[in-house]
Amino acid sequence: MNVMVDQNTCIGCGLCCGMCEEVFEMNAEGKAEACRSADDGNRDQVQGAIDACPVSAIHWEE
Numbered sequence: 333m334n335v336m337v338d339q340n341t342c343i344g345c346g347l348c349c350g351m352c353e354e355v356f357e358m359n360a361e362g363k364a365e366a367c368r369s370a371d372d373g374n375r376d377q378v379q380g381a382i383d384a385c386p387v388s389a390i391h392w393e394e
């Protein structure tokens with residue numbers, strides 16, 4: 333399942349990268365982005381990052 337980080341909303345706190353480094357990484361602009369899709373092995377971690385993001389910038393993408 334694909335994950336999307338809204339670049340206009342992300343404040344670059346790095347929380348999601350710490351929670352699931354398989355999927356999230358910081359880009360050159362200091363914002364998080366999803367470098368790959370989530371799979372069964374990290375789906376719960378990604379959902380945790382979605383729930384924990386202080387500005388609700390992370391979303392599942394259909």
Ligand code: SF4
Pocket residue numbers: 337341342343344345346347348349363364384385386387388389390
């Ligand atoms: S947790 Fe949210 S605000 Fe923080 S880096 Fe990730 S997407 Fe950006």
